[in-house]
C-alpha cells in the first residue's frame with residue numbers, strides 16, 4: 001500500500017522525536033561527565049607506611065598506569081618535565097593549525113585529582129637512577145628560579161616511562177638546522193616556520209631561486225610521522241595558503257626523503273602503494289632510496305642509490321626541514337644501562353622481561369618507548385604496558401594485604417588453640433583468592449592495527465579483523481581514522497575541543513597568523 005501523506009507525516013514526526021531525544025541524551029550525558037570532571041570526590045592522603053612507587057614520565061605508558069592504579073595502595077610520586085599528557089597521534093595536525101595544541105594536552109594535575117588517594121607530582125627531569133641505593137636524582141630547570149635545583153627521591157618501586165628522543169644518527173647539521181616533531185613545542189615551531197617561509201618568500205624583490213628555496217618544505221624520514229606531516233602540509237597549502245598568498249603558489253613543493261625503497265615500511269604492500277600513488281596525485285615528491293648525509297642551514301646533502309647500484313650525491317635547497325627518522329635512547333636510560341651488567345648488550349632501550357621488570361634489577365620496571373620488550377615503539381604498546389603494570393601493582397598490593405590478614409588470623413587462631421571455625425573459613429577463602437591472584441599471566445601485546453593520515457582527507461588502515469588483517473585506504477578510512485582518534489582522546493574536554501577545531505578550520509580556514 002502507498003504511504004499516505006498522513007502516515008508519512010507521522011513517521012517524520014517520530015523520526016524527529018527520536019533524533020531530538022538522542023541529541024538531548026548525548027548533551028545530557030556530556031554535561032554529566034563534565035560535571036563529574038569538575039567535582040571530583042574528596043581525596044585522602046595515602047598511608048606513609050606503604051611503599052613508595054615512583055613513576056617517571058607523563059606519556060602514554062605512565063598515564064595508562066596511573067589511570068589503572070589504585071593509588072591508595074602506595075605512596076605514588078610522579079616526576080616529569082612535562083606537566084601534561086600529550087595525545088601524539090594528532091600532533092601532526094597542530095603543525096598547520098588544523099588542531100590547536102591545547103586541544104590535545106591534558107593537565108596531569110587534572111588526571112591525578114581524580115585518583116582516590118593523593119599523588120605527588122614534581123615537574124622536573126630525572127637525571128640519574130641509582131639502583132643500589134634505590135634513589136633517583138631529579139633536576140628542576142624552572143626559569144622562575146633562575147638556577148637549577150637538584151634533589152634525590154627514594155623509591156621502593158620505580159617505573160621508567162621516559163619515552164625516547166629524536167634519532168639523528170650523528171648526521172652533521174641535523175640538530176642545528178632541523179625541526180623535530182615529538183613535542184608540542186616542536187609543532188609550534190614548525191607552524192611558525194612555515195609562515196615565516198611563506199611571508200619571506202612573498203617579500204618584495206626576492207629572486208625566483210630564493211622563493212623556490214623558501215617554499216621547498218623537506219621532510220626526512222618516510223615513517224608514519226614523516227608521511228602524516230607531509231600530508232597535513234600539502235592540505236594546508238592547497239586549502240589555505242594557495243588562496244591567501246596566490247603569488248607564491250607555483251613555487252610551493254613538499255619533498256619526502258626516505259632511505260629505504262618505500263615509505264611506511266611497517267604497513268602492508270598494498271597500503272604503501274596506495275600512499276605513494278596518493279602522494280604523487282597530491283604532488284608530494286617522494287625520494288626513496290635516498291639517505292641524507294649532511295645538513296646545512298639552507299641545503300640537505302643526500303646520497304641516492306641508483307638502480308644500477310651506483311651512488312649519486314645531490315644537494316637539495318630547503319626553506320623548512322622536518323626531521324622524522326625515528327627514536328633514540330634518552331641519556332637517563334643510557335646511564336642506567338651502563339650501571340647494570342645484565343644490560344650490556346642493550347642498544348635500543350632497557351631490556352625487560354615478560355613482566356616488564358628491567359633485566360638485572362629488582363623493583364624497577366620499564367614501559368613504552370624506553371623499554372625493549374619485542375614490540376614497536378607505539379602509543380598502543382606503551383598504553384597496554386602501562387595498563388598491565390597498573391593491574392600487576394593492584395594485584396601485588398592485594399596479595400600483600402591478604403597475606404598479612406592470613407598471618408593475623410593464624411596467630412589469633414594459635415592463641416585460641418586453633419579452634420575458631422570462622423577464622424579457618426576466612427583463611428581458606430583468602431588462600432583460594434591468593435592462589436588465583438598469584439597466577440598472573442605475563443604481558444602480551446594485542447595489536448589493534450595501524451592508522452595513518454596521508455592528506456586530501458584520505459587515510460590508510462591496517463587493522464585486525466576477526467582472525468585476519470584488513471588493509472584499507474581512502475576517504476571512508478579517513479572517517480574511521482577521525483572517529484578512532486576522537487574516541488581515543490584522553491578526556492571529554494579534549495574530544496570537544498578537537499571537534500570544535502575541526503569544524504573551525506573547515507568553516508573559516510586555518511589561522512595563518514604567526515605568533
Ligand code: FAD
Pocket residue numbers: 056057058059060061062079080081082088089090091092124125126127161162163164181182225330332367368369370377378379380381382451
Ligand atoms: P612518551 O609518550 O613520549 O612520554 C614520555 C614522558 O617522559 C614525557 O612525559 C616526557 O616529558 C617524560 N620524560 C622525558 N624525559 C624524562 C626524564 N628524564 N625524567 C622524567 N620524565 C621524563 N603511536 C601510535 O600507536 N599511534 C599513533 O598514531 C602515533 N602517532 C604519533 C605521532 C607522532 C607525531 C609521534 C611523535 C609519535 C606517534 N606515535 C603513535 C608514537 C607514540 O607517541 C609513542 O610510542 C608513545 O608516546 C610512547 O609512549 P611513552 O609513554 O613511552 O613515551
Ligand code: NAI
Pocket residue numbers: 089171220221222223224225226228257258259260265266290291292293324325326327376377378450451452453
Ligand atoms: P620510523 O622509525 O617509523 O621511521 C623513520 C624512517 O626514517 C625510516 O623509514 C628510516 O628508513 C628513515 N631514515 C632514517 N635515517 C634516514 C636518513 N638519514 N635519510 C633518509 N631517511 C632516513 O619513525 P617515526 O615515523 O618517527 O615513528 C616512530 C614510531 O612512532 C614508530 O614506531 C611509529 O610506528 C610510531 N608512529 C605511529 C604513527 C601511526 O601509527 N599513525 C604515527 C607516528 C609515529
